[in-house]
Amino acid sequence: MQSIFHRFVSLFTDGKKAASAYQPExxxxxxxxxxxYSYIIGNVFSYFNDLPTPAKWRFVKRTHEFRKQKQFHFIGLESSEDTAILVSSSAVQVTFGLKNYQLSYFKDIYILADAYHMDSDNELYIGHVAPDGIYLSWKHFLYGYEYKNDNINVAVHEMAHALLYNNFFAQYGMDAQFRMNYERFSNxxxxxxxxxxxxxxxxLRSYAFSNMHEFWAVSVEAFFENPAELRRNMPDLYDALSNVLNQDPGSKTKLLKPES
Incomplete structure (x- = not known):
């Protein structure tokens, strides 16, 4: 899997070089x-590379804080701090416009080498969210960020599910503003x-119409994977997602407002 990761190095600009000129708050x-963090994230996330420098500091700070709050478990692959940082970044990407971004209900994140079975289920999974944690296939995580125009990104998809779970089903960590905006989105x-x-x-791909939860997660994937095309094809959906996430990923600044 690491060889796939290293292929990204030549694809994006080195965030380390751009950092030193800006003095953080x-x-x-x-x-x-x-x-x-900028070097690790910038090798994979074009979203991060597009941010203006002050927003990059904010993104890295949030990623660093998110990483510190989670316990990462590696199944079928070696433990890697780079992997933990990248998975943390995917959560921050989805929640970047929100005040409460840490998905604080979830303490554990499980990174599996490839697709996997759950219990006695014969179906293969590449990610899921459960009360005991967030699960992701590392192989498919990398695929999601390498191929940017197919509207498939398992990390974004599962973090979108985790965001809903954190705000509607968990006992703590709720963001009242997000809940209100999501209810407007649903309506x-x-x-x-x-x-x-x-x-x-x-x-949107057909899986979006399985149920409302999948409609949300698949829509969020398209929102970040290909914002220009989603806006062109489904402008009302794009605007609704922008409002609930406080983001416009098609813009350089990404955020609609400095903080939700």
Whole structure:
């Protein structure tokens, strides 16, 4: 798996070089942590590379804090701090516009080498969210960030599920503002779904229409994977997602407002 990771190094700019010229606000992380995280994240996340420098500091600080709060378990592959940082970054990408971003209900994240079975289920999974933690296939995590235009990114998909679980099913860590905005999002999707039924086609892949939870997660994937095409094909959905996540991933700054 690591050989796949190293292929990314030549694809993106080195975030370390751009870091030193900017002096962070007081209370943020030190420059060494910023440079190290920026190098790791910037080799994989074009989302991060597009951010202006002040927003990169904010992104790295959040990733560093998220990483410190989680216990990572590696199944079928060697423990890797780089992997933990990258998975943490995927959570921060989804929650970057929100005030409460740490998905604090979840203490454990399980990274598996490849697709896996759950219990006696014969179906193969590449990720899922359960009360005991967030599960991801590392092979498919890398695939999601290497191929950016297929609207499939298992990390974004599962972090979107985790965000809902954290705010609607967990006993603590709720973000009242997100809950309110998500309820508005849910109420706005009726006309969107009716239009899909009438047209008998959708820009979203068919799995989105399994249930409302999958509609949310698949929509968030498309929102980050290919924002321009989602906006062109489903502008109402794009606007609804922008409002609930406080983000416009098609823009350089990404955030609609400095903080939700």
């Amino acid at each position: 007081e209370g943020l992380i030190d420059a060494d942590i910023f440079n190290n 706005s999707t009726g006309p969107i779904l009716a239009d899909v039924i009438a047209r008998r086609r959708s820009y």
